[in-house]
Amino acid sequence: MxxxxxxxxxxxxxxxxxxxxxxxxxxxxxxxxxxxTRPRAGRLASRGxxxxxxxxxxxxxxxxxxxxxxxxxxxxxxAPAPVLAPQPSPKPGPNQAMLDLAARIEKLHEPPRRYWRTSRMFSNKTLNEQWVPRSAGDQTVLWRMGGGKCVWSFSRDQGGKYGDASVADFTMADLAALPAETEALERKLREYHRIWNERGFRDSFAEFAPVLGNMLYMPISPQVRAGVLRVLAGQPGTSVHGTAIDPLGREGLVVDLGREGGTVNDVPVRYRLFINLQNGAWQARVAYAVKGGRIVSYDATTVSGWTDVLPRIPKSCPRKG
Structure with a gap:
């Protein structure tokens, strides 16, 4: 071998x-x-x-x-050992904070109850509280206080309407049936936009976004609210400006939905929406002076959510209607 x-x-x-x-x-x-095979000279060698x-x-x-x-x-x-070049981390999009917030709040659970209660403060002058029933036929309670005076009213619900028609003529059942999946929700919101344009408006869907922001204070589930945030984050006019303190001293995510500025009390202003960092709800809309940045006016939600308890109206408040 x-x-x-x-x-x-x-x-x-x-x-x-x-x-x-x-x-x-x-x-x-x-x-x-x-x-x-090299040739060997001389005779054959011995066995040794x-x-x-x-x-x-x-x-x-x-x-x-x-x-x-x-x-x-x-x-x-x-030979040098092969070296893998580090892959750069993907850069977050300009509105990533809205998407991150949506991912957090869609895990929340807010079971609906008898009434959807909202309490809103307008420039520290007027307080408006409303209890909207979930079931058609129940009574809506409205309590309004301002200038040292207050009034309240019961109103019989007509077909279960929500009462805020800024986006659409919603009923409570309509809001409960909205899809949470982003693409399906956007298709539904585009239907509402089309209805608005049929009434004489000519805004693009992106220009309709500031109005869609109103849905964040409506009685919708956290999952639908997350979908609304994603739809808004995808609009070209939307931009996030970090977090800041609103006029009532609460931290919120500051968003510009592309709403054109105007004037408040003859002062040119720009608008910013504050979104609640805990539940993604509408927290405040603030008008800032273009020059100097002071707060000219605001509309802030102080309470928002489901309840089974009706308000106790102060005896000094007369009933209206």
Missing amino acids: ESMDELELLARALPDARPPSDEVVARGRAKVAAAR SWVRRSWLWAGLATAAVVAVVVALAANLAL
Whole structure:
């Protein structure tokens, strides 16, 4: 049986190295073959000399293979290890904060109760509280206080209407049936936009976004509210301006929905919407003076949510209607 094959020796010498190329193997074997076939001068050697020469040829063969192995090892040592370039992290979009908020609030659970209660403060002058029944036929309670005076009223609900028609003529059932999936919700909101334009308006859907922001104070589920945030975040006129403190001292996410500025008390203003960081609800809409940035007016929600309890109206408040 012949001695260990050169390739086997190579594999054992460098178990972790790549196999040598065909060209390298051919050169190594050529050296061994040349050493074995070199012509020998003089007479045949004795048996002892032949044995010594056999060991000599084996040593030469081994040396040749080892030389190849060493050369390969040297070449491998010089070859730089492959380095994976770090992949840059994807940059967050300009309105990523709205999407992050939507992802948090869609996990909330707000079971509907008998009334949807809202309490809103207008520039620290007027407080407006309203209890809208979830079931058609129940009574809506409205309590309004301002200028040191207050009035309240019961009104029989007509077909379960919500009462705020800024986006659409919603009933409470309509709001409860809105889809939470973003694409389906946007298709529904575009239907409402089309109805508005059929009434004579000519705003694009993106220009309709400031009105859609009103849905954040309506009686919708956290999942639908998250969908509204995603739809608004995708509009070209929407931009997030970080967090700030609203006129009532609460932190909120500040968003510009692209609403055109106007004037309040003859002062040019720009509008910002504050969104509640806990539940994604409409927190306040603030009009800032274009020059100087002071607060000119605001509309802030102080209470918003479901309840089974009707208000206790102060006895000093007369009933209206």
